[in-house]
Amino acid sequence: MRExxxxEGQFFPPLSSKSQAARLSVTPGTGAPCVSAALADGTTVDGLTVDDLQARDTLHFRGGSSFKADRPLPPEIAARFQGRMRRRIAALEAFSPVKALAMGLALVLCVLFVRAALPLAARGIALALPDRLEQLVGEHTYATLRRIDLSASELPERRRQTLRRRSDALAEAARLTRRPEIVFHRSRIFGANAMALPGGPIIVTDDLVGLLGSDDAVLAVIAHELAHVENRHAMQQVLALAGAAAMASVVLGVDDSLLEELSATLINVWSFNNSRNFEKEADLAALDFLRAGGLDPALFVTAIEKLTSQACADVAEDARARCLAAAGNAGTGWLSTHPGAKERLEYLHRALGG
Known part of the structure; x- marks a missing residue:
């Protein structure tokens, strides 16, 4: 019979934080091990049944007593007190080439899911959400922007009403299911810009109207923003980011700050790529909307060229030519939220047949 x-450790009686030194005797058997404790006061506690092993050094017994060993239990002893699920987890944690290969395959599948399945799932969920839910998000965002930056437009009321009326007619001609409100504001932060909030409204800055000049050119940019609202790009991005963050938490865990930072960085890079895809989709949709509304789709290309040139407006005159050349030839970087000017103009000209 095996000895x-x-x-060696401390024995805690049931419902007591007071312990005394003890020697625990563990005798292997055909079933559960026989456990008894010889206490420092000379008494012996026999027939102890282990309910749980915690942190590799603490045994909890049926009835409420416990024993904390002076050092972690040897693996061969700890294994006797682990439940079936805990033993399976321990086996998974032990390294082997097969497990490493399986983990690598799982990571590859996760990457494929994030790149392919997750955007499709986000799109399906976003399109199925009630319109009012998305509109509430947009309304709250708009209220926040008005508090921190947006101020009353200085454009003539008549021109604003004309642009709104023509935007509605464009949405009607393109048979859009969502007709967001068009609002005009001055902005210190956004400059010459237009942005579509989830479910609307679409914000158009006075600087953008001033830069583009004609109402037709402004409508071309509004057509791009209408595409964002129609396809619920903002909600798709939010849902996809939430899914990617959940996936990263499951795969990488959340205990190590370095892994947290790494996963956040990877998610951001992926989201920028997602954003560029949405921008391209909205660009091409804008051309279709303009055609449906009886407007020249080349207006949008001209507007993009003007916005690209605007980036060099504040550059010294002797360096402006170099700035314009660089802006026109700018490629698409990993951290870009929009396609680079060169790529963008190339696919727009292709879509126009030029």
């Missing part, structure tokens, strides 16, 4: 294993 019992002896463990």
């Amino acid at each position: 019992p294993d002896i463990l």
Whole structure:
């Protein structure tokens, strides 16, 4: 018969935080090990049944008593007190080439899911959400922007009403299911810009109207923003980011700050790529909307060229030519939220047949 294993430590009676030194005797058997404790006061506690092993050094017994070993239990002893699920987890944690290969395959599948399945799932969920839910998000965002930056437009009321009326007619001609409100504001932060909030409204800055000049050119940019609202790009991005963050949490865990930072960085890079895809989709849709509304789709290309040139407006005159050349030839970087000017103009000209 095998000699019992002896463990040194502290024994805690049921419902007590007061302990005394003890020697735990663990005798292997055909079933559960036989466990008894010899206490420092000379008494012996026999027939102890282990309910749980915690942190590799603490045994909890049926009835409420416990034993904390002076050092972690040897693996061969700890294994006797682990439940089936805990033993399976321990086996998974042990390294083997097969497990490493399986983990690598799982990571590859996760990457494929994030790149392919997640955007499709986000699109399906976004399109199925009630319109009012998305509009509430847009309304709250708009209220926040008005508090921190947006101020009353200085454009003539008549021109604003004309642009709104023509935007509605464009949405009607393109048979859009969502007709967001068009609002005009001055902005210190956004400059010459237009942006579509989830479910609307679409914000158009005075600087953009001033830069583009004609109402037709402004409508071309509004057509791009209408495409964002129609396809619920903002909600798709939010849902996709939430899914990617959940996936990263499951795969990488959340205990290590370095892994947290790494996963956040990877998610951001992926979201920028997602954003560029949405921008391209909205660009091409804008051309179709303009055609449906009886407007020249080349207006949008001209507007993009003007916005690209605007980036060099504040550059010194002797360096402006170099700035314009660089802006026109700018490629698409990993951290770009929009396609680079060169790529953008190339696919727009292709879509126009030029």
